[in-house]
Amino acid sequence: MSARMSSARRRTLAATVCSAALAGVLAACGSSSHADHTSMPGMSHSDSAMPAGPSPATTSAMPSMPGMGPMPAGDGLSESDGGYRMASRTARVMAGMATSYRFTISGPDGKPVTSFAVDQTKKLHFYAIRSDLTGFQHLHPAMAADGTWMAPLGNLQPGKWRLFASFAPDSGSGKGKDFVLSRTLTVAGNASATPLPKAASKVTVDGYTVTVQGELMAGMAHDLTVSFAKNGKPVTDLQPYLDTYAHLTAFHAGDQAFAHLHPQTTVNGDHGGPDLPFHAELPTSGDWRLFLQFRTAGTLHTAALTLHVS
Known part of the structure; x- marks a missing residue:
């Protein structure tokens, strides 16, 4: 009889402990009227609003859109x-x-x-x-x-x-x-401003006709092709200049923001041209003044033209 009573008391005590524990869990889950019972593990339970949009981890995993590349490090307008x-x-x-x-x-x-x-x-x-x-x-x-x-x-x-x-x-x-x-x-001196030439895709310098093809949009990576001709014939004797066949620098009208457009042609002796592809990414819309430097027969030429970026 004593053994049976002891066993019964143990079962009663265990049941009481389980009931208390379950009640505590339920109380904790419903202790606040602001609690979100649908929250998943890892989500914030604070009263502050969650930031809109994907998390940094999600963003880094998202694929980039076609034509979009990393923005340039800067426009050069600071010391x-x-x-x-x-x-x-x-x-x-x-x-x-x-x-x-x-x-x-x-x-x-x-x-x-x-x-x-x-x-x-x-x-x-x-x-x-x-x-x-x-x-x-x-x-x-x-x-x-x-x-x-x-x-x-x-x-x-x-x-x-x-x-x-x-x-x-x-x-x-x-x-x-x-x-x-x-x-x-x-x-120092009396400054007289020169009006910016209108946007054009073609310019002639030192007898060479330089043509720029490509539609650019601000903040997006695009291909730009520069073609060279002389006396109506394609030029194929461009010489290396600074490890490439042409060096292209651009400045934004109004604030002089700087951009350097990178050539994509492999140098192979004095045989550059007639077409040179460039990776172009200009961060701001408006007119840009392009300065294209190239070398032929030991002479460095600089062609300048205005390019409009949408």
């Missing part, structure tokens, strides 16, 4: 980016004379950078353009041991200029990254 800074003591020069423009590129530690990666055969590409997109100069300055660069600018016409430095550090936090920084320069 600093990612801790790197372009500095110069020269802010104003006189018109009508050559200028040796000195500047430095400092890193996140504030010290001048002296180690740069080679890009298209050069450690730094330097560009000058006036506010009306005239006077284009593309230079490759020399760097002193202390990190000071010296760009031999030619005769600059009066007005507001922007000077760009395109480079990739070969050490530090910016190693492997492309940067384009710029500073403004005032050239």
